[in-house]
Amino acid sequence: MSLINFTNLDFNQIKTTLRDYIQSNSxxxxxxxxxxxxxxxxxxxxxxxxxxxxxxxxxxxxxFIDSATLRENVVxxxxxxxxxxxxxxSSRANISFFVDLSSVSPTPANLTLxxxxxxxxxxxxxGQSFVFGIPEDKTVSVIDGIANFDEIEVxxxxxxxxxxxxxxxxxxxxxxxxxxxxxxDSLVVSVxxxxxxxxxxxxxxxxxxxxxxxxSTITGNSNIYFIQEIEGEQYEVIFGDGVFxxxxxxxxxxxxxxxxxxxxDGNGVGTFTFxxxxxxxxxxxxxxxxxxxxxxxxxLPSSGGERIESIDSIRKYAPQVYTTQNRALSANxxxxxxxxxxxxxxxxxxxxxxxxLVPPQYGKVFISIKPRNGDFVPNLIKExxxxxxxxxxxxxxxxxxxxxxxxxxxxxxKVYYNTNLAPSASFVSTKVQRDLTSYAxxxxxxxxxxxxxxxxxxxxxxxxHESVTSNITTVEMRRDLRLATSEVAEYAIDFGNQFHxxxxxxxxxxxxxxxxxxINTDVYLxxxxxxxxxxxxxxxxxxxEGSSTPVIQRRNIGTINxxxxxxxxxxxxxxxxxxxxxxxxxxxxxxxxxxxxIGLQDLYLQLDNSFVDMVVDEISSGAxxxxxTYTVTTSYKNGSIIR
Numbered sequence: 001m002s003l004i005n006f007t008n009l010d011f012n013q014i015k016t017t018l019r020d021y022i023q024s025n026s027x028x029x030x031x032x033x034x035x036x037x038x039x040x041x042x043x044x045x046x047x048x049x050x051x052x053x054x055x056x057x058x059x060x061x062x063x064f065i066d067s068a069t070l071r072e073n074v075v076x077x078x079x080x081x082x083x084x085x086x087x088x089x090s091s092r093a094n095i096s097f098f099v100d101l102s103s104v105s106p107t108p109a110n111l112t113l114x115x116x117x118x119x120x121x122x123x124x125x126x127g128q129s130f131v132f133g134i135p136e137d138k139t140v141s142v143i144d145g146i147a148n149f150d151e152i153e154v155x156x157x158x159x160x161x162x163x164x165x166x167x168x169x170x171x172x173x174x175x176x177x178x179x180x181x182x183x184x185d186s187l188v189v190s191v192x193x194x195x196x197x198x199x200x201x202x203x204x205x206x207x208x209x210x211x212x213x214x215x216s217t218i219t220g221n222s223n224i225y226f227i228q229e230i231e232g233e234q235y236e237v238i239f240g241d242g243v244f245x246x247x248x249x250x251x252x253x254x255x256x257x258x259x260x261x262x263x264x265d266g267n268g269v270g271t272f273t274f275x276x277x278x279x280x281x282x283x284x285x286x287x288x289x290x291x292x293x294x295x296x297x298x299x300l301p302s303s304g305g306e307r308i309e310s311i312d313s314i315r316k317y318a319p320q321v322y323t324t325q326n327r328a329l330s331a332n333x334x335x336x337x338x339x340x341x342x343x344x345x346x347x348x349x350x351x352x353x354x355x356x357l358v359p360p361q362y363g364k365v366f367i368s369i370k371p372r373n374g375d376f377v378p379n380l381i382k383e384x385x386x387x388x389x390x391x392x393x394x395x396x397x398x399x400x401x402x403x404x405x406x407x408x409x410x411x412x413x414k415v416y417y418n419t420n421l422a423p424s425a426s427f428v429s430t431k432v433q434r435d436l437t438s439y440a441x442x443x444x445x446x447x448x449x450x451x452x453x454x455x456x457x458x459x460x461x462x463x464x465h466e467s468v469t470s471n472i473t474t475v476e477m478r479r480d481l482r483l484a485t486s487e488v489a490e491y492a493i494d495f496g497n498q499f500h501x502x503x504x505x506x507x508x509x510x511x512x513x514x515x516x517x518x519i520n521t522d523v524y525l526x527x528x529x530x531x532x533x534x535x536x537x538x539x540x541x542x543x544x545e546g547s548s549t550p551v552i553q554r555r556n557i558g559t560i561n562x563x564x565x566x567x568x569x570x571x572x573x574x575x576x577x578x579x580x581x582x583x584x585x586x587x588x589x590x591x592x593x594x595x596x597x598i599g600l601q602d603l604y605l606q607l608d609n610s611f612v613d614m615v616v617d618e619i620s621s622g623a624x625x626x627x628x629t630y631t632v633t634t635s636y637k638n639g640s641i642i643r
Contacts, residue, residue, distance in 0.1 A: 010050075018042050018049075065315055074311050075229045078318040084207060085229055085314050086344050087184040090259050091156040091266030091305030093132060093298050094380075095119055095149075099278060100292035102145030108280035111147040111289065113138040118154050119272035119296055130266050131275070132156050132302070135186065135257075153380075156269075156305060157183065157261030165195065168250040175237040179260045181308075182235060186259035189225050189237060194251045206245070207326070218244050233308060263307045267373055270301040303373050304381070306344045328392040334367060334399075342388045343381065347372045350448030352601050365393075368402040368448065368602035375404050407495065407599050408478040408608040409445075409452050410589065413461060413471050414633040416617040421467035425614040428465050432612050435464040440607035450605040454595035469617045472633045477565075477597060478589040478608070483514070483577045485584050491558075491572075495565030496600035498593035501533045507550075509560070509567070512587040512643040516540065516554075517573040523553050524642045525567075525588065527560045536560045538567065543642070550641065565590075587643050 019042060061067040065077040075085055095118070101107055117133045132154035140147050164175055177187075190200040206224040218224060224245045226238040237256065240246050248254070274296055278289040309317075317340045324333045331351040339346035348370040354361030367385075369377050377385075382401040389399050415432055422428045439460045444450060454475065461471045481493050502508050506528040513522035521542045529536040538558035541550040558569035567588065577584045599605035615633065618624040 018045055065318060069311075071233070071311055072231050074314050078314050079228055081318060081322040082207065083314070083318040083321055084227060086306065086309035086340070087235070088181050088261050088263040088308045089304060089306035089344060090183040090186060090261040091264070091269070091302040092153055093269065093272070093302035094151045094153055094300070095132075095272055095296045095298050096151055097149050097274065097294045097296045099147040099149070099289060099294070100145065101142055101147060101289070103292065107145050108142055108282065110139050111142055111278055111280050113149060113152070114277040114279060116159055116277070118152070118274070118276035120275040121269050121272050128262070128265060130156050130262065130269060131158060132272065133159055133276075135159065135188070155183075155186065155259055155261075156266035156302060157259035160258060160260055162256045164254045166248040166250065166252040166254060175239070175254060175256075176230070177235045177237065177256060177258065179258075180233050181260045181263065183259045183261045184227065184235065187227075188257045190255050191248070192253040192255070193249075195253055197253070200255070220244070221246055261305065264305045266305045267303050268301045270298060272296040272298060300378065303371075304345055326392055327394070328389060329394060331365070333392070334365060337392055338367065338369070338385065338389075341392070343369065343385055345371050345373065348447040348604065350602050356601070363396055364398045364400055366400050366402055366602065368404060368604070370404055370447070370604055377401065402602050404604055405602050406480065407597070407603040407605050408480075409597060409605065410476045410478055410609040411457065411473050411607070412611045412613075413473040414613050414615050415461060415471045416469045416615050417465075417467040418469055418617055418620040419467075420621055422465065428467055429612055429614050431465040432461055432468070433610075435460050436610050436612070440610070445605050445607055448599055448602070448604055450599045452597040452605060452607070469620050475592060475595045475597070476589045477592050478587060480580065481586045481588055483574050483584040483586060485577070486573070486575055488571050488573045491569040493567050493588065494603070495590065496603050497565045497597050499560070499562040499565055500591040500593045501529055501562055502591060504529055504533065506536075507641045509588060509590045510641060510643045512578045514577040514586050515575040517575055519553055526550065526641065529562065534561070534563050536562065538569065589643060
């Protein structure tokens with residue numbers, strides 16, 4: 001008698017296996033007829049076996065974090081290694097306004113902005129509206145009849161509270177926050193001894209049994225709580241048991257206050273309307289102010305809102321965070337902890353030690369962050385990141401948050417095409433530009449440590465349309481140097497890639513025009529290599545109107561290292577430069593030694609200014625089969641000495 005194969009998960013395979021088994025038994029003869037009773041029984045058995053096998057397979061998948069599909073199972077598996085998925089994050093904005101109290105007599109000394117809603121706004125998506133508020137009262141002094149509320153940080157969402165009375169008669173009592181969309185960063189947990197008590201003690205959140213703030217072990221008297229996500233994207237608060245954390249006593253009143261937020265939907269709000277409450281106290285009577293309130297202003301739109309952590313993100317970060325053991329010792333630890341624990345709005349991050357710099361800066365770790373919204377991390381958030389890093393970093397290591405530094409790739413392509421396979425040059429050009437745009441937005445670029453692959457770029461062009469026969473592309477690197485105008489300053493800018501020395505006569509780099517104190521004309525940078533072609537000097541030149549002949553204005557104002565791609569300028573007073581995004585800059589570009597370009601350390605690689613010039617391939621088009629008049633395109637970068 002043949003053995004049955006129980007590993008099949010296909011219905012037809014299961015049925016065939018059962019039929020083969022019955023075939024080995026001579027007592028059954030009508031199993032092979034679809035209309036027979038025995039065949040129907042085989043269908044039922046095969047279907048039941050299939051369902052059972054499928055369920056067993058799914059159950060097996062749900063016990064591993066890599067294969068689990070249900071959120072509650074992924075969350076439970078992450079909980080086993082001490083990982084708490086990120087909650088929604090409330091969007092934040094800094095608003096300013098003033099209140100004119102000059103008509104109030106006598107003028108109050110102080111004015112208080114009450115906790116709760118402060119501003120409302122029209123929605124940024126589908127007509128949705130948002131409310132921004134503050135968690136605590138904000139009091140300012142009234143000076144000359146004016147109360148100024150400057151840079152008030154407001155949070156998107158509704159402030160809610162939940163109260164429980166602890167009872168020892170219910171040993172299985174749970175403290176569940178019943179709302180969806182809670183921002184755990186806003187959660188405040190306080191405990192009162194009894195209902196009649198007016199004094200409460202705030203408890204702090206703890207994620208491990210070692211207090212990373214005080215560098216001490218949790219004791220039985222520690223006012224702490226633990227939190228975990230449960231079913232339905234809700235959260236449960238867990239208090240200590242008297243050994244690890246202070247245990248609750250009978251009659252204790254537990255109060256939770258928190259924000260329920262729309263998360264990322266609240267980002268990008270720039271227009272606000274006042275909807276708060278203002279008051280002052282006179283003769284022990286609270287008086288509310290409803291007039292004299294100016295329009296609300298905000299320098300930047302709201303940002304920082306985040307969706308609840310996705311299943312894919314939990315799968316990725318839970319094991320990684322576990323390996324760090326909540327300690328930031330290596331660069332890899334920082335790269336894991338910051339986007340997961342501290343600043344979830346991180347799109348890309350680069351971390352390197354100060355010992356890698358020239359000259360080295362020992363005892364420092366440098367962090368460069370590309371946020372999801374915008375190009376730069378606001379100064380306030382920088383300070384918050386550095387503050388929060390103290391929970392994880394060891395003593396003696398000072399974190400420094402660097403501004404984002406773009407390394408731009410500029411390309412110029414001559415694209416040859418067959419006129420017989422395309423209606424027009426513009427048609428093909430559109431196809432090429434479309435694919436280049438997709439490549440420019442791909443994950444191969446737009447991150448730290450990204451690599452521009454020259455062969456990949458050529459392939460994108462050649463594959464964009466069947467009429468494209470070939471392309472010849474030249475590549476340049478560009479950095480935008482921020483200028484400290486009208487003051488003497490030193491400058492240093494790194495490209496992180498070796499420069500190509502095209503000519504020993506210089507002009508291997510190009511710059512945009514800028515003005516220097518005591519030189520009454522536009523000037524540009526130029527370089528002159530030394531005999532080794534590894535280093536050189538930077539000087540200034542100008543161009544007379546209508547002439548392309550450079551006029552030297554000032555020699556040896558800086559240095560260039562062709563091997564490392566570093567340019568330095570000695571103290572110089574630059575008066576003005578090129579205006580970009582309301583910032584004065586100088587564009588500097590150079591030809592790389594290798595067309596494969598990599599973004600090193602804090603350089604964020606991005607493709608910019610891809611120029612496409614269509615050229616008729618006369619040979620493939622049949623206009624000149626012999627190639628006697630074939631247009632030849634150089635693969636070397638030539639052209640202007642200025643940008």
